[in-house]
Amino acid sequence: MNKLLAVLTQFFWKHVKIYGILLDNLIFGRYKKFKLYNFVFLNYLRKSEKSHLLKEDYLYKLISQISLHFNPNFYAEFSFLKKYFSTGILMLQYPNQFAKYLITLSKYNIKSYLEIGTGLGGSFITTVEYLMKLNPEFQYAIGIDRLHYISMQIYAQFNDRVDYIIMDTRSSAFKEFIRKCPHFDLAFIDSSKSYEECLRTFEIIKTNIKMVAFHDILQKEVDAVWNHIKDLYSNEYSLLEFTDQCLKRGQYLGIGLIIKKE
Numbered sequence: 001m002n003k004l005l006a007v008l009t010q011f012f013w014k015h016v017k018i019y020g021i022l023l024d025n026l027i028f029g030r031y032k033k034f035k036l037y038n039f040v041f042l043n044y045l046r047k048s049e050k051s052h053l054l055k056e057d058y059l060y061k062l063i064s065q066i067s068l069h070f071n072p073n074f075y076a077e078f079s080f081l082k083k084y085f086s087t088g089i090l091m092l093q094y095p096n097q098f099a100k101y102l103i104t105l106s107k108y109n110i111k112s113y114l115e116i117g118t119g120l121g122g123s124f125i126t127t128v129e130y131l132m133k134l135n136p137e138f139q140y141a142i143g144i145d146r147l148h149y150i151s152m153q154i155y156a157q158f159n160d161r162v163d164y165i166i167m168d169t170r171s172s173a174f175k176e177f178i179r180k181c182p183h184f185d186l187a188f189i190d191s192s193k194s195y196e197e198c199l200r201t202f203e204i205i206k207t208n209i210k211m212v213a214f215h216d217i218l219q220k221e222v223d224a225v226w227n228h229i230k231d232l233y234s235n236e237y238s239l240l241e242f243t244d245q246c247l248k249r250g251q252y253l254g255i256g257l258i259i260k261k262e
């Protein structure tokens with residue numbers, strides 16, 4: 001009887017929480033950066049042919065449609081992307097870098113994913129949806145951020161294979177969480193850009209994980225981390241870089257991926 005009551009209570013509160021979020025977004029959505037209907041853009045990905053998702057040009061356009069965050073400095077010379085700004089799930093990545101990165105991931109049997117520094121969820125949700133679409137065996141994903149983002153909370157409520165945890169990588173709780181955690185096939189580090197913190201995060205997670213991606217390898221401090229990793233770990237891991245640009249001048253963002261050698 002007590003068990004039944006506990007299950008019913010849990011069911012009740014889960015639904016109160018979901019409908020609370022929906023109501024809040026309905027009333028106050030217009031004042032918020034992230035609107036619930038932004039999720040609708042995910043249908044472009046869900047409805048795509050699997051074979052199309054492996055083509056770079058197709059994926060580049062798709063990522064632009066579903067996830068570009070408005071940042072005029074990063075896209076100044078790509079005016080054709082303007083119509084997509086801030087419509088989708090708001091990812092802070094270059095679509096050309098991210099498309100090549102995802103297509104590379106598609107070659108591996110990735111069943112579990114950890115992202116550290118999800119922000120609003122743009123890169124996390126895009127990666128999870130892409131991996132789930134291509135690999136029916138995909139099992140679980142965990143997103144971590146030190147701040148609370150409503151878009152991540154909503155997504156986790158509606159995707160049974162996803163957990164969202166609010167946690168600071170500098171805390172002892174983070175170390176403990178990783179120690180107790182199951183294995184992950186892939187991790188994406190996009191949290192603090194300080195040299196010490198980024199390297200420390202990698203050192204904490206590396207034993208549990210087969211592939212690790214770093215965002216911003218062309219930006220200061222993370223570039224030093226990436227060089228350090230290249231110097232120290234090239235015997236242990238294969239290294240790949242995704243650094244296509246959206247501007248004629250300057251070098252921005254960049255994704256570095258390391259894959260444990262068998």
Ligand SMILES: C[S@@+](CC[C@H](N)C(=O)[O-])C[C@H]1O[C@@H](n2cnc3c(N)ncnc32)[C@H](O)[C@@H]1O
Nearest residue numbers: 091092117118119122123146168169190191192
């Ligand atoms: C650039 S944003 C992430 C963007 C997202 N990955 C994307 O591409 O759409 C960086 C995020 O890292 C989080 N962050 C920074 N330092 C952190 C830390 N020490 N622990 C956990 N999260 C952190 C920030 O709160 C922020 O949301």
